[in-house]
Every structure is written in C-alpha cells, then in structure tokens.
Amino acid sequence: MKWIVVCPYLRLEPDRGVAALVGGEQVALFRTFDGGLHAIGNVDPISGAAVLSRGIVGSRGARVVVASPMHKQAFDLATGECLDEPGVYVPVFPVRVSDGMVEIGDSR
Known part of the structure; x- marks a missing residue:
C-alpha cells in the first residue's frame, strides 16, 4: 500500500472534516474529539x-x-455504513499519523 501525506495532524480541528484528493479520489478526513482519525469517501x-x-x-x-x-443521513466513520439507508455505504480508507503527518492509504 502507498501512503499519501495529507497534512500535519495538528492542523486538523477536532470534530471537523477536511477534503483531500488521494489517488484521484475525494476523501473526507476527520479528527474526532478523542484524537482519533477517520477517512471516508x-x-x-x-x-x-x-x-x-x-x-x-x-x-x-x-x-x-x-x-x-x-x-x-448519518454515515459510520469506522465502517462507511449509512445508518439511515440500508445497504448504502461510502468507502473507508486506512489512515495513520507518521512523524506528525496524517497519511491516507492508497491501495492502487
């Protein structure tokens, strides 16, 4: 898997999202209040x-x-599942912090 650097972790505000282009696909990146990271389509x-x-x-x-x-409609940040429309999902991307930088995995 290739990891794409998106931004410094400290630039992300808790419970706010930002958009990033990863491998030609738009990704929504979230830092939650507890410090966790999630990336979905x-x-x-x-x-x-x-x-x-x-x-x-x-x-x-x-x-x-x-x-x-x-x-x-509510989308689960861990699974991508839409909780209001059965069978509807958004893609989920692996995300990590390395040396203070947020990276999103691109499996292509």
Whole structure:
C-alpha cells in the first residue's frame, strides 16, 4: 500500500472534516474529539455531491458518525455504513499519523 501525506495532524480541528484528493479520489478526513482519525469517501452516495467533509460529526450510540449536509443521513466513520439507508455505504480508507503527518492509504 502507498501512503499519501495529507497534512500535519495538528492542523486538523477536532470534530471537523477536511477534503483531500488521494489517488484521484475525494476523501473526507476527520479528527474526532478523542484524537482519533477517520477517512471516508467524500461523495454522498444519496445526493452525489462531494460534501461529506462538511458534515456534522456526532454519534449514534457507540458509533461515531458524520451527518451529510445534504439530506442529513448519518454515515459510520469506522465502517462507511449509512445508518439511515440500508445497504448504502461510502468507502473507508486506512489512515495513520507518521512523524506528525496524517497519511491516507492508497491501495492502487
């Protein structure tokens, strides 16, 4: 797997998303309040708009989610599963911190 450097970890604000282009694909990157990192596809599969990085981060039970700014469907940041539309998913990308820099895995 190839790791793509996206940004310094400390530039990410807790519970906010940013968009990045990784291997030609839009990725929504989130740093959660507890310091965790998540990377999912940025395109909302319901509306087709590249907006998930601008969604609201929250939780449903024990699941950390982002709500799409388009129609408010919640997507699990760990699995990519849409909790409001059965069978709908966004891709999930591996993400890590190396030497203070956030890297997203590109398996191509």
